[in-house]
Amino acid sequence: MDNERSVAPVDVPAGAAAGPATAAEASGAEREHHPGKLVSAGFQASLFLAFLGVWTALLPATGITLALRVNQIDPDGKAAGLSLVLGVGAFVALVAQNVFGVLSDRTTSRFGMRKPWIASGMVTGAASLLLLASADSIPLLVLAWALTQLTFNALIAGLNPVIPDQVPKRQLGRVSGLMGITQVLAGVGGALLAQLFLPNLTAAMLIPGLFMLVFVTVFLRVLKDRRAKREDLPPFSLLTLLKAFWTSPREAPDFALAWISRLMVMFGNMTLANYQLFFLLDRFGYTEDNVGPAVLLLTVINAVTAIPTSIVFGRISDRLGRRKIFVLVSAVVLSVAHIVAGFAPNFATFVASSVIAGFAMGAYLSVDQALVAEVLPSRTDVAKDMAVLHLANVLPQTLVPVTAPLFLMIGGGSSNYPALFLGGAVIAIVGAIANQFIRSVR
Incomplete structure (x- = not known):
């Protein structure tokens, strides 16, 4: 299996860090x-x-x-x-x-x-x-x-x-x-x-x-x-x-925009993914004894829908040489899924929202990951910058549980799921819009 790479010039993204990293x-x-x-x-x-x-x-x-x-x-x-x-x-x-x-x-x-x-x-x-x-x-x-x-x-x-x-x-x-x-x-x-x-x-x-x-x-x-x-590396301290845990937005503005975008889209997605079980219990009469099969069904649906779009849209974005438009469209479709879920009158409609969300996230994750790989600030710090990006995936797991009660309490009570899901939809779209300001990727 030959995966050797030919020598190619370095393609430094717009806004890449100056100084030692660029020299390297x-x-x-x-x-x-x-x-x-x-x-x-x-x-x-x-x-x-x-x-x-x-x-x-x-x-x-x-x-x-x-x-x-x-x-x-x-x-x-x-x-x-x-x-x-x-x-x-x-x-x-x-x-x-x-x-x-x-x-x-x-x-x-x-x-x-x-x-x-x-x-x-x-x-x-x-x-x-x-x-x-x-x-x-x-x-x-x-x-x-x-x-x-x-x-x-x-x-x-x-x-x-x-x-x-x-x-x-x-x-x-x-x-x-x-x-x-x-x-x-x-x-x-x-x-x-x-x-x-x-x-x-x-x-x-x-x-x-x-x-x-x-x-x-x-x-x-x-x-x-x-x-x-060793001689190509800066001194360790x-x-x-x-x-x-930090990549300077001033030195790498495109990477910073990609990070903010990923944080917001993942935040939006988790408002629906993390609270769907409680939604089923509160809205459709499920109990702890019978909600398991429903959640398993939604999990399988998410997998079945995400897999083909992840593969197909990754290939299409390669062929067209474009990333940002797919990020925006997938975030908009994800938001549609949130709206359908928030106002679902029955479980069948909620399943439809899960289908839509699966298609959207499959397309989003494949294309956005490719985009991030193109805007990494430095070829010398690839693993560090990928780990910084990882924070954008992890932080919503903390931020969503902290902020979700604020949405759920809108209008009184503690179960305003339409407000939570709509809030997640808006945040995801804003994140996708931020992605469109990246300059070094089409």
């Missing part, structure tokens, strides 16, 4: 590493499986197996126990990926910049799953899940930069679309895999980890990694780690 981009070493030649189908398939393996090992724990383990350990305090486990893990994840991203960009190993982090994250991640499966107390479960988040984020910090590292501009939409559907597939497939082994929680936690080990190992054998030279 202009160096011969960076020109050598700029993606030029098309990546092979084998490379794409192995990267797809690597991401799929990671999410299959990780996602069932966040949604199913962790909650069941907490319920086994402390059935009376399960809500508080699960919140503690997930909260500590979320904090670790928020910090870890950015720190590991910076360290990945500065890795001068003879094996490459990304391989050491992918390999070490894979091995330690599997060991963390073993600890997680054997945890028999809440404190030990907190520690095990924190270690799982730490190790898997080292792995993800190595995988995420591979697309901008390896994939040329004319394939970005296609490859981003393929990688974008891995979480959707893993969310459904991981849940089904977990159900296959339940009530054996140990097997349900560990078997997905075996898929991760196999798929990531295959990718490591395929990957011909970038290599960095504590300030370097602090900058892991």
Whole structure:
């Protein structure tokens, strides 16, 4: 499988950082590493499986197996126990990926910049799953899940930069679309895999980890990694780690606009995704006993609709060389889904809104990821900047629960779901409009 890249000149985006980073981009070493030649189908398939393996090992724990383990350990305090486990893990994840991203960009190993982090994250991640499966107390479960988040984020910090590292501009939409559907597939497939082994929680936690080990190992054998030279890197200091969480909007305005846009669109999407269960309980007479199949149906519908649009629109955006119009249109369609959901008179109409939302998010995620890869500020800090972008995906998970009650209380009471979903729709559209001011991408 040949995924070597020919030497190509560095295409510095408008607004790219001046100073040391730009100088490094202009160096011969960076020109050598700029993606030029098309990546092979084998490379794409192995990267797809690597991401799929990671999410299959990780996602069932966040949604199913962790909650069941907490319920086994402390059935009376399960809500508080699960919140503690997930909260500590979320904090670790928020910090870890950015720190590991910076360290990945500065890795001068003879094996490459990304391989050491992918390999070490894979091995330690599997060991963390073993600890997680054997945890028999809440404190030990907190520690095990924190270690799982730490190790898997080292792995993800190595995988995420591979697309901008390896994939040329004319394939970005296609490859981003393929990688974008891995979480959707893993969310459904991981849940089904977990159900296959339940009530054996140990097997349900560990078997997905075996898929991760196999798929990531295959990718490591395929990957011909970038290599960095120590003399091309700026001196390391504590300030370097602090900058892991920041990319200057003044020096990289297009990246800043892409970040703000992603934050707002994801915020809008989560108002519907995170509160659909409560909506079903409050509006359509579902109970805790029978709402599960309805939520599963909506999850499957979301996957089935998102996958084809992610692939198709990624390819179309590559062919046309345009990204921003697809971001705008998909956000508008997502907003239509919110409106339909907010005023749905019955479950069938709500299902229709889920279909619309799935189509919209599939198109959005593939094209926007390709756009972001084009506006990264520096070829020397790819992993760090991808981790900064990751914050735009994670922060809405905190911001939506904090602000949602304000929308729900509009007009009195605490269940004004039309106001919540419409608010999310408006925020998503504003985010997509912000995206249109990016200058270096069509």
